[in-house]
Each structure stands twice: as C-alpha cells, then as structure tokens.
Amino acid sequence: MLVIASIPTFLIFGLLIWASTEDANPNSQVGVNNNLGERAVTTLIPTTFSLTTIDGMIIDSQSLHGHVVMLDFWSSWCAPCRAEAPTLSKVYKHYSTEPVQFVGVSIWDIEADVKNFHEQFDISYPVSIDQNGKLAVEYGIKGIPEKLFIDQEGNLVRKFVGPMDEPTLISIIDSLLTTEDIEK
Secondary structure, three states: OHHHHHHHHHHHHHHHHHHOOOOOOOOOOOEEOOOOEEEOOOOOOOOOOEEEEOOOOEEEOHHHOOOEEEEEEEOOOOHHHHHHHHHHHHHHHHOOOOOEEEEEEEEOOOHHHHHHHHHHOOOOOOEEEEOOOHHHHHOOOOEEOEEEEEOOOOOEEEEEEOOOOHHHHHHHHHHHHHHHHHHO
C-alpha cells in the first residue's frame, strides 16, 4: 500500500526534474552569464509586459511606446550585475531628456536586497522583481545580466548577454534613437 501511495510523489518529482532540463524548456537554465556579447533576436520573444516596481508603480510596455527601452535582467547577488550597475545608472541619467527608458528586472531576488542595491548604486530608473522567473522565461533569458532593447515602435531589436560598458551601451541607444529619427 505504501508503494502505491508513493507513486504520485515519484511522478511529480520526475516531472520536476524533466521540466528543469533544456529538452523540456530551453529557457529554464538561468545562471550568471559567461558567454558574452550580442545575440540574434528571435521573433518568438514577446515585447509586451506589465511590472510592478519596488516603489509600487505599474510600468508596462504600452506606456513606454515611443521610447527606446532597455530591459535589464539582473540580480543583487550577481557579481557582474553589481560591477555593471554604476554604468547603467550613469548612462540612464545621460539620456534623461531623451525618449529612453531603462527597466530593471531582478530575477529571484529578495526585496530588501533589491532596494539596497537600488540605493547603493543610485539607480533612478524603475526596478521590479520577477520573483518566480516567469518574465525571464518568457523573454528567453538564459543568464544574468542580459539586456533586451525595444525600439520606439515596440519591436524587440537587440539582445546583449553579459555586462555592458558605457561606450557600447551608448552606441546601441544612439543607433536606436537615430534609426527612429531617420524613419520619421
């Protein structure tokens, strides 16, 4: 009787193991990135989102239409994310008068740690917590940090894996702003 009662437990455990493999879900293996650089963008990745920031505000893709958006997936415990934070904060302030919005999405983090990170690195752009990793999986995030760039029309146009330096980040944003100006 004990063996029969244990079967559902074994089945659930087996399903969880299978679900965490790349065969079941290629987006499920999230860790700190060590294979860095720009990646091809797939049209399968959604560009719509709605997030609650650590300040309790709602930020969504609809309200950001007309802006170049950088979605930054990171965590407070990630060493490369910590090293990159001053650069992101500085570059965001550089574009304060432009139609540019950064949105930080902390993955599997503790709210107090995220708020401390936010204050420590003087981050003035919106930050939210993707506690269960749902948005990260939807966007195909394989590690942190990863950045997705959305143009002013709401199209996902660039993806960058790993920390970015200031000249590279500025170059990408400037190219997206220039592209939009040319098309108008």
